[in-house]
Structures are given as C-alpha cells and as structure tokens.
Amino acid sequence: MRDDTAPPVPASPSPDAGEGEWKGSAGRLAGLGVSQGRAAGPVLRMAGPPALPAPRAVGDPSAEVAAVGKALEAVAQDLNRRAAEAGGEASEILEALAMICEDPMLREDAESRAASGVDAAHALDAAFAQHREALAALGGYLAERAADLDDLKHRAVASVLGLPMPGLPDPGHPYVLAADDLSPADTAGLGDDVLALVTERGGPTSHTAILARARGLPAVVACKGVMDLQDGTVVGVDGTTGEIAVGLTEAEAAAVTEAEQARRARLAAGSGPGKTADGHPVRLLLNIGSAADLRPDAEGVGLFRTEFLFLDRKQAPSHEEQVSAYAEVFAGSGSVIVRTLDAGTDKPLPFLGLPREENPALGVRGLRVDRLLPDVLDTQLDAIAEAARRTGTEPWVMAPMVTTVAEAGAFARRARAKGIAKVGVMIEVPAAALRAHRLLQEVDFLSIGTNDLAQYTFAADRQHSALADILDPRQPALLELIAMCARAGQEAGKPVGVCGEAAGDPLLAPLLVGLGVTSLSMAPVCVPAVREALAGLTLAECRERARAALE
Numbered sequence: 001m002r003d004d005t006a007p008p009v010p011a012s013p014s015p016d017a018g019e020g021e022w023k024g025s026a027g028r029l030a031g032l033g034v035s036q037g038r039a040a041g042p043v044l045r046m047a048g049p050p051a052l053p054a055p056r057a058v059g060d061p062s063a064e065v066a067a068v069g070k071a072l073e074a075v076a077q078d079l080n081r082r083a084a085e086a087g088g089e090a091s092e093i094l095e096a097l098a099m100i101c102e103d104p105m106l107r108e109d110a111e112s113r114a115a116s117g118v119d120a121a122h123a124l125d126a127a128f129a130q131h132r133e134a135l136a137a138l139g140g141y142l143a144e145r146a147a148d149l150d151d152l153k154h155r156a157v158a159s160v161l162g163l164p165m166p167g168l169p170d171p172g173h174p175y176v177l178a179a180d181d182l183s184p185a186d187t188a189g190l191g192d193d194v195l196a197l198v199t200e201r202g203g204p205t206s207h208t209a210i211l212a213r214a215r216g217l218p219a220v221v222a223c224k225g226v227m228d229l230q231d232g233t234v235v236g237v238d239g240t241t242g243e244i245a246v247g248l249t250e251a252e253a254a255a256v257t258e259a260e261q262a263r264r265a266r267l268a269a270g271s272g273p274g275k276t277a278d279g280h281p282v283r284l285l286l287n288i289g290s291a292a293d294l295r296p297d298a299e300g301v302g303l304f305r306t307e308f309l310f311l312d313r314k315q316a317p318s319h320e321e322q323v324s325a326y327a328e329v330f331a332g333s334g335s336v337i338v339r340t341l342d343a344g345t346d347k348p349l350p351f352l353g354l355p356r357e358e359n360p361a362l363g364v365r366g367l368r369v370d371r372l373l374p375d376v377l378d379t380q381l382d383a384i385a386e387a388a389r390r391t392g393t394e395p396w397v398m399a400p401m402v403t404t405v406a407e408a409g410a411f412a413r414r415a416r417a418k419g420i421a422k423v424g425v426m427i428e429v430p431a432a433a434l435r436a437h438r439l440l441q442e443v444d445f446l447s448i449g450t451n452d453l454a455q456y457t458f459a460a461d462r463q464h465s466a467l468a469d470i471l472d473p474r475q476p477a478l479l480e481l482i483a484m485c486a487r488a489g490q491e492a493g494k495p496v497g498v499c500g501e502a503a504g505d506p507l508l509a510p511l512l513v514g515l516g517v518t519s520l521s522m523a524p525v526c527v528p529a530v531r532e533a534l535a536g537l538t539l540a541e542c543r544e545r546a547r548a549a550l551e
Helices: 061-086 088-101 104-115 120-138 140-160 184-188 207-215 250-269 319-332 366-371 374-391 405-417 430-434 450-458 476-492 509-515 524-535 539-550
Strands: 027-030 032-035 038-045 175-179 194-199 219-221 234-238 243-246 283-288 301-305 336-339 396-399 422-427 445-448 496-498 519-522
Touching: 032 207, 038 194, 038 250, 061 088, 061 104, 061 120, 061 140, 061 184, 088 140, 088 184, 088 207, 104 120, 120 140, 140 184, 184 207, 194 207, 194 234, 207 219, 207 524, 219 234, 234 250, 250 524, 283 524, 301 519, 319 336, 319 374, 336 445, 366 374, 374 405, 396 405, 396 445, 405 422, 422 430, 430 450, 430 476, 445 476, 450 476, 476 496, 476 509, 476 539, 509 519, 509 524, 509 539, 519 524
Parallel strands: 038 175, 175 194, 194 219, 283 301, 283 519, 301 336, 336 396, 396 422, 422 445, 445 496, 496 519
Antiparallel strands: 027 243, 032 219, 038 234, 234 243
C-alpha cells in the first residue's frame, strides 16, 4: 500500500510525453501545474510595484483627502473598463475588484488618515494594508483574496503619484510571463503574445489558475525561483506536470511549439459525446458562471455557479433579474445543473451582512447561509423555477456544503415545493461522502466538489501552495471517498458526477470513470483533452487504473 502522506505519482504519463522534449536544457524548476499544455519562449519578469516615497509634510489635508478619493475612483473606473472589454468570467472578477475600490469603509479609512495629516500615498498604503491584514487573518478563500488587495493598493498609489498603473510587459514579441503573483486585473488583460504563465506564489484555485484555464494558457504556480531567472532566458513550460525547463536551445523551443500546435489541432478535430474506447458513455459537461461561458458543442452544464450574479452587488439581485439571468442560460443549453448561492464569510458578499468568523472555511458558508438568511434561498429557488417555466426546460438544482442527511432532505423538500423536479447536493465534506447512500434516499443526484473535499479530508488549506502534494486528488483517501459516493449512486440507480478541478484533468478523468463516476464537469477548454483521454481507454482499463490508484 502507498503511504498516503507521500507525494502521489501521476496515474499515467502525459498524453504528449516525449513530444518536444527539452533534453538539453540547463536546469529545471518545479511548481504546480494548473492549466494544461506546453509552451516555450523567452521569459520576461513582471515589474514590481511602484516605490512608495518617503512621507512628506502636508500643508492642506483637504487636498490629500480629495486625492485619495480621486485615486480610488480612477482605479475603479479602469477596472470597470477592463471588465467591459474582457467579458465572461474575467469580467465578473474585475467588476468585483472594482467594487472593493468603491467600498465606503476602505475609502473612509484612507480619507480619515489623510485628514489627520498623512499624505495621500501613505494614507492609501496604510488603509489597504489594514484591510489586507484583516483578510489574511481569516485564512482560506479570503487569504487568497488578500493578495488582490495588494494589486489594488499598488494601482491606487501609482495613480495618486501620477505614475502609470502597474501592468504587463509589452516587448512586441511572444514571451513567457513570470511574476511573484498575478492579480486578476493583470491575468484578465493578457494579450495574445503571452505564451504561458509562471508564478512563484498562488494555488490551484487562485484567480490566476482559473483565468489561465479559461484562456487555454499553460500555467504553473508555486514555482520557487522563477523570478531569479534573467529576462530573455528561454524556458519550456509544462502546465500539466508543473515542470519548467531552463535554457532551451532554439531547436528545442521550436520542437515544443510544434508539438503543442499539433496537440491542439488534434484536440480541436475531436467532437461528439464523451465515451470510453468500448462505448461506455461519460457525459462531459461545462462549469460556467453565466451564459457567456456556454459552448454550442457541449453536452450540457454540470455546474452553473450562480454566485457570479451576486458578486458585484451591494444589494441582492431582484427576483426578475435572477429570472432573466437563469433563463438566458437555460435557453442556451439543453441540460443545466444549477448550484444555489455558494457564499458566506469565506466568499463574502456585502449585502449578506454576515458576521466575521475566526475560521470561515469551517463556518457559515454555502447552504449554511440559509440558517441566517432563508429569504435569499427562497428568492433564488423561486427565480430558478420561474426561469424554467419561461424556457420550457427542466434544470437540475443542487445545494453546496451539505453535511447531513437532514440538511439534504430539507433542501430537497423545499426545492420540490417550488416546482423543481430534480434536486441534488454537493459532496464537499467527508461527512456527506460517508453518508452518500442515505443522501441518495433524499435527493436525485450527487455532484462531488473535489477541491473542497480534498481540503476537508486532509485538513489542508486548498490555497496553500506548500501543501499541493497532500491536496493532490490522486491521494487514495480522497479516491476512496469518491468511490464510496459512486457505489452509492450505482446501488440507487442515480447519477454521481464530479465538478471539481480533477474532472478537467485528462490524467485523472479515467480514474474517476473507473471509480464509477457518470459525468465530469469542467472548464470549456478542458473538454477536448478529457474526451481524447477517455476515448483511448476501455472501461475495464479505467477500472484497472482506479484499482491501482486506490492500492
């Protein structure tokens, strides 16, 4: 038996292992691969933040107060402009960041410091630092968002100093971007000349990882030493294994590029529903945040993250606004699984007004928000049901962060009373996985969120790059929980899918199918590679790989 604490080895080689290898490279760096594909080119490091000058004497505090407000407004306007240009998931993230700059508490803090005689640049720096410290102390999702505040601070300080806002290199030729970390604003603004992303910090569910996958860019995070490379050094990036080859020759770099282009062309030529080599069907579904993420060739939507509709709001969207947004998705896809609002103190939404918690990852989040604010879920269920009636569709609806059979039963009864026929729950905590057979007596389907399930199974923060080996979804303990849910589904004759990041990994997808999972939901860009991986193996071979991984 394998030691569960040891870093797991890949279940199978990369589908393109051996293509465009970099045998002659001068060195290697290793990180966490978070977006598949390979690329090679000269590395350029992202410039650091603007230097904060020494504090200066203030003659007119009111002028400093005005400068603070003007700087925050300038950053918010710039982010909103970028959001309008970006569209899709990037737009939603940028709008949420703009809302932080418009936060009256942040502005009041900075203006109060300026009014007391602190110059505008230092007032902004101190206000952002205080808010960042508060977020970092909460851990989990909020600790990851604390890094976003650093970027907003640098932009505001640059604005008040009359300097260009921090941005990306613009060398006029393709390059691999290296950074300590990337802000959502920078990631969303990447041009076509960026071949791949490599950061020293970050985790598998950071904004960098999410947006890189959405763009189809190879990406590696938690790669120590990448910022020590000299600009212009030719590197190879493998977004699947997390390997960085340093010092490639021109011939090696060209071979990597050629092999990657061939791989993408081969994947693009694939089509049709997901199935194994012997015809066993596996539905390949999409994770989306809005109708803008839909793709015409998909088999359906396995995870409609409705919280993106709520992110940039100071007040909850109205019933009619929700109906309109849901109806647009339902009309554009023949099959949709809707996740009700997945928010709480680890994914803060200002209008919820939830109290701060010492450990938000273990607090009021997901379905648990209903304990304090039942009207939020009632309005959402009513809107989903009305959108279904208007479009003549039958969406499936599931609740996040369900822990007990009682919670599952109560949610199912409530949703069905609204006219929703197919009701399910997310499996994100071990307690739910262990009782999967009982949950399926209350609901119609299960969807496994591997990101949170790994976090709670291994007591390891999902954002912690140093714990990536523990959080690897190939760990036998996590696979055992997935297998337990799949067996329960088979016995009940009900579907069990996976919608975590593991579902979009072509190395992991066969394992999940071998365990008995009936559908895989992922970022649209991941579908072709997963389709190809499954088509190359029989169901018996998938089961054998799953058996070997469990042992």
